[in-house]
Amino acid sequence: MPRHMPDKAFKSADFVNSRDGRVMRIMAEYLEPQKRLREAGIDDTVVFFGSARTPARDDAEQALAALRDTAGTPPEALARAERRVEMSHYYEAARDLAYKLTEWAAELGQNNGEHGQRFSVVTGGGPGIMEAANRGAAEAGGSTIGMNISLPFEQYPNEYISDGLAFEFHYFFMRKFWMVYLAKAAVVMPGGFGTLDEFMEILTLVQTEKIRRKLPIVLFGSKYWQNIVEFEPMAEFGTIDLDDLDLFHITDSVDDAFAWLKSQLSEWAVDHPGAGLTADVEILARLDR
Secondary structure: OOOOOOOOHHHOHHHHOOHHHHHHHHHHHHHHHHHHHHHOOOOOEEEEEOOOOOOOHHHHHHHHHHHHOOOOOOHHHHHHHHHHHHHHHHHHHHHHHHHHHHHHHHHHHHHHOOOOOOOEEEEOOOOOHHHHHHHHHHHOOOOEEEEEEOOOOOOOOOOOOOOOOEEEEOOHHHHHHHHHHOEEEEEEOOOOHHHHHHHHHHHHHHHOOOOOOOOOEEEEOHHHHHHHOOOHHHHHOOOOOHHHHHHOEEEOOHHHHHHHHHHHHHHHOOOOOOOOOOOOOOOOOOOOO
16 A cells, blocks of 8 residues: 555645635636536526615515504614615515516517527525515526525525526625626616625726626616715716716616616627627636627
């Protein structure tokens, strides 16, 4: 017997999970989703961003009714529950918009005799708005994707993600890469720090032409967003161009959002499926389609 019989490095869990094995873990979060998405026939997507805390209308109304039936409920608790009912409008809007987009994409594929699904809905995979969009797409009979992230306060993939299309990421930047790389459009619903981060990164990539393809962006909920971000003063102070305000479409209407996205996708994306899942060269270096 030879004196030394070491394991191969990639078989060592200690090494793979060590600081020195980080590059291997990053590449795994690139290559494994690439393989599964290619095998599932996912060529392009519409990505939905929004708060994980936004409840479905039924759940919010039931919670409010329970508090109203409970003697001694503090006024501030009732106010929070009433606000959650108000915010549940965005859950239902995301659900409805995802349904309409998925239904249209299915009709589009049938009319063109295409194999596979166009414009699959992809989300961050968790609850709230993410669940709503996955739910709407699933209810329309489409494949729908969830890119979940492991967090200290566990965020579990929602139940409406299609079988085989639930992904679990450790690295935020790899998760965001896969949420955006195949996207031909983006819908940004009201959300918190994470949603702002995702929205601003997409805007930056589009503005700087790191994303070279046309990427229409819907910013849904004017009342919410106008209280969170004021873009016009940026143009007035010269930190962005006035034309940069045209990089997104603000609306409060599901029908308007759907009509605008349908028009944009029909003009820029219908005849250009896919984002090159079989091509590995420079994919990590550039979001350039």
